[in-house]
Amino acid sequence: MINDGHLIWEQTVHVLHGTLEKSVFETWIHLTNAHSFDGHHLTIRVPSPMALDHINKFLLDTIHEALAVVTQLPITLSFILEEPNTNRIQQRKDYRDHPFEEEFTNQTPFNPKYTFDTFVIGERNRLAHAASIAVAERPAQNYNPFFLYGGVGLGKTHLMHAVGQHALRMNTNAKVVYISCETFVNEFVTALQTRTIDDFRNKYRRADILLIDDIQFIAGKESTQEEFFHTFNTLHNDHKQIVITSDRPPKDIERLEDRLRSRFSGGLIIDIKPPEFETRVAILRKKAKAEGFQIDNEALNLIATKVETNVRELEGALIRVIAYSSMMNRDIDLYLVEEALTDILPPDAKRPLTVMDVQRVVCTHFHIQLEDMLSRGRQREISYPRQLAMYLTRTLTDLSLPKIGREFGGRDHTTVLHACDKITTDLKADPKLQQTLHVLRDQLMATSHSG
Numbered sequence: 446m447i448n449d450g451h452l453i454w455e456q457t458v459h460v461l462h463g464t465l466e467k468s469v470f471e472t473w474i475h476l477t478n479a480h481s482f483d484g485h486h487l488t489i490r491v492p493s494p495m496a497l498d499h500i501n502k503f504l505l506d507t508i509h510e511a512l513a514v515v516t517q518l519p520i521t522l523s524f525i526l527e528e529p530n531t532n533r534i535q536q537r538k539d540y541r542d543h544p545f546e547e548e549f550t551n552q553t554p555f556n557p558k559y560t561f562d563t564f565v566i567g568e569r570n571r572l573a574h575a576a577s578i579a580v581a582e583r584p585a586q587n588y589n590p591f592f593l594y595g596g597v598g599l600g601k602t603h604l605m606h607a608v609g610q611h612a613l614r615m616n617t618n619a620k621v622v623y624i625s626c627e628t629f630v631n632e633f634v635t636a637l638q639t640r641t642i643d644d645f646r647n648k649y650r651r652a653d654i655l656l657i658d659d660i661q662f663i664a665g666k667e668s669t670q671e672e673f674f675h676t677f678n679t680l681h682n683d684h685k686q687i688v689i690t691s692d693r694p695p696k697d698i699e700r701l702e703d704r705l706r707s708r709f710s711g712g713l714i715i716d717i718k719p720p721e722f723e724t725r726v727a728i729l730r731k732k733a734k735a736e737g738f739q740i741d742n743e744a745l746n747l748i749a750t751k752v753e754t755n756v757r758e759l760e761g762a763l764i765r766v767i768a769y770s771s772m773m774n775r776d777i778d779l780y781l782v783e784e785a786l787t788d789i790l791p792p793d794a795k796r797p798l799t800v801m802d803v804q805r806v807v808c809t810h811f812h813i814q815l816e817d818m819l820s821r822g823r824q825r826e827i828s829y830p831r832q833l834a835m836y837l838t839r840t841l842t843d844l845s846l847p848k849i850g851r852e853f854g855g856r857d858h859t860t861v862l863h864a865c866d867k868i869t870t871d872l873k874a875d876p877k878l879q880q881t882l883h884v885l886r887d888q889l890m891a892t893s894h895s896g
């Protein structure tokens with residue numbers, strides 16, 4: 446189970462990397478590690494008493510929020526001091542997504558997970574992948590610039606890091622510069638303010654391969670566009686490779702100078718589209734395997750049906766399923782995936798489920814009256830469907846335990862809690878109950894879609 450803990454914390458750190466100030470992240474979070482996880486409580490090791498103190502005083506809320514984004518489960522957290530001889534630098538090197546924004550250096554500038562080996566090829570990214578390999582192996586020969594565009598979370602940054610790492614493997618002396626456009630803009634402004642524009646120019650205009658991510662960020666920034674235009678020309682004239690990513694094609698980037706637009710369009714432009722079903726399943730399988738989890742095909746297929754357009758979200762869904770399975774101490778099967786991902790509704794979902802929907806569907810299934818379900822009656826023919834309906838309401842809606850209690854004939858929240866625990870326990874050993882639940886859930890999903 447510690448494996449799950451590592452995975453959950455790794456993703457949480459990933460979220461924190463995007464939300465915290467860079468210096469805060471680097472100082473307090475970067476060197477933390479998962480220590481133990483029991484399905485409900487995650488213990489994190491921190492490297493120094495100062496970090497322990499700072500995290501507990503100032504960062505707890507932010508960290509809990511990030512954890513909730515990752516798992517959406519009530520997992521609790523605590524921090525402990527790391528034992529002195531742990532090799533923590535070794536353990537935490539992957540979380541730095543975009544670390545390579547300093548001087549030219551060939552020391553692991555990229556996310557080691559973003560390589561061609563870990564990239565799953567499918568119909569809709571095959572060309573992007575092939576062009577990326579060609580550029581990495583023969584920089585500035587055929588496709589220059591190489592402009593890669595596509596929607597959020599589809600693997601553009603992954604491919605760009607793969608190009609950089611592969612190019613460095615082919616030629617360890619190559620000066621490969623990776624930069625997000627946002628950082629380029631910020632560095633340019635700082636260079637102007639601190640009169641270090643020559644250093645800035647040397648850094649970018651002496652690259653053998655310049656990889657610039659999310660170029661759409663340059664829109665409307667006139668002086669940066671001017672600067673980038675000259676950077677681009679210098680590199681291009683010197684036969685150096687330029688790789689650009691964007692969320693849209695050059696023609697659709699607003700407030701972009703025409704001369705840049707035409708430069709961007711002068712090489713190879715390729716788009717990357719959301720992966721089709723088979724590729725989504727293959728991505729999930731690869732990711733699960735890489736993290737040390739064996740998940741059967743049916744469960745992977747179900748996750749892949751639920752998340753269609755964004756690989757980052759697809760990976761997030763997988764993490765949530767794994768975390769949920771740890772927490773409930775149950776194997777990952779169709780039922781568990783359904784429960785863990787209940788709030789991911791297909792795009793055409795019309796309205797959220799109500800407690801009435803659940804009660805109606807369960808009563809019909811068990812041939813009982815609604816008034817019996819809401820009554821005080823304790824006969825098993827009534828009490829068991831009632832407990833099942835409470836469990837379904839709890840897992841399929843946002844209602845709190847007290848609110849559910851009120852909706853079921855004014856019962857106490859501990860009764861609801863007991864019902865949920867009972868069904869959770871029964872589910873583990875009762876395939877028939879699993880089947881029943883599956884049928885009921887399908888009907889409820891159909892209910893919410895039909896609006």
Ligand SMILES: Nc1ncnc2c1ncn2[C@@H]1O[C@H](COP(=O)(O)OP(=O)(O)OP(=O)(O)O)[C@@H](O)[C@H]1O
Pocket residue numbers: 559563564565566570595596597598599600601602603604692728756757760
């Ligand atoms: N074909 C793929 N195979 C394996 N992993 C993938 C693939 N496509 C995307 N991913 C994974 O999905 C996640 C999001 O990808 P990435 O960050 O490259 O997206 P992006 O297109 O740059 O998105 P954004 O526009 O938000 O910057 C990463 O973890 C990446 O490794």
